[in-house]
Amino acid sequence: MTGKVEQEPGYVLHRRAWRETSLIVDLFTLNHGRMSVVARGANRPKSSWKAQLQPFQPLLLDWQGRSEMKTLTAVEGRPGPVFERTERLYCGFYLNELIQRLLPPHDPAETLFAQYIESLDALARASDDEPVLRRFEQALVAALGWGFEWDRVTDTDSVVDPDGNYYYDPEQGILAQPGEGSLLQGLRGDVLKQLADGQFETPEARRLAKRVMRVLIDHLLQGRPLHSRNLFTSWRGGANDAQGTTGD
């Protein structure tokens, strides 16, 4: 039968109930990018698929069907990374929401897929989550055709000068001169150099990378919301309140 795919590596991004006993599952897969399948019967109380079709678990998936909506025929999974800390779980939601909102369907993105696996793993293990998020965001914008080099000045076609100060325009990248679209200014050359070398250690580097990626991602979202970011903010706000009260 045509349209039959077997043992495709993939992850669940999101699931929703469909009819009485089924689920529509949005997936991020190695060779087919972001796509959806119907998991028939998976919403029955005793379905074993229900436990397996969870976000962040590495899966091997079989499906078939000629129409836009494929039917899932087999799932093989093994336990994925365990996020012991709340913020890591929310970081995972953030990655999933980015893919769901920004990656066009049926567009293979193998490099991003590899980065996704690495990011989940790092979120479960690494002591520091910011570099993980920034690297994933960079892989995502690269997959969307919006990649840029931290140390490349586009309007002068030159390399960043450590003593210089720069502007950022999501349409054009790092700029030496301000333009109509430059949304950020005062980006320090030496900090851009650090980022180009993959160094996220200093507070300046973190702040700059976060500002730039946020501007670019907001530009790509075109006004669509990013709820996991709000959840993170609300959680951190509440936790900070809690700390403040304890300190009193």
Added chain:
Amino acid sequence: MAFSPLVDELVESLRCLPGVGQKTAQRMAFHLLERGRQGGERLAGALEQAMSGVRRCDSCQNFADTELCPICQDDSRRNGTLCIVESPSDLLALEQAGDYQGGYFVLMGHLSPIDGIGPEEIGVERLLRRVQDENVTEIILATNPTVEGDATAHYIADRLADRPVLVTRLAHGIPVGGELGYVDGFTLGHAFRGRKPLAD
């Protein structure tokens, strides 16, 4: 269409039920009209009353006919313990198990950023106020063992971190009478992390 406007409207209306397509809706409508007039009238009355009369309990958010649901009206169940569940059917399951004598809070969902469901939508602030006002001493998190249920439990536990409240989570794991070899990895992982000393 093929039938009178009234019959068509009935069929269309029945399709709002989960799992009911065109064919099933037709079968239901014909059954009510041919042989089930009395049942149909009772159904119509119950639907009308429930749709206008059922509200959310001011205290636990569960469905209720009055400001407070029967459980929240029962003073003996205000014993300082609150069990947090995702849905009314989860509450029913716990009530039927019969071991639990405290109060509830029904989230009517779980955190799900992709769906735009955040802490506000599930009533976390209302829950925190209740913990404060009623001097709650133990919170039992009985959200589902899913990634979203975990995220919800973590969120609530973190928001309660500065309060003098014992926060516990229902143990998840292997079904009674089940065999390890048939349990999926996700469930086993949960069971493993929630293991307890045998002396307990």
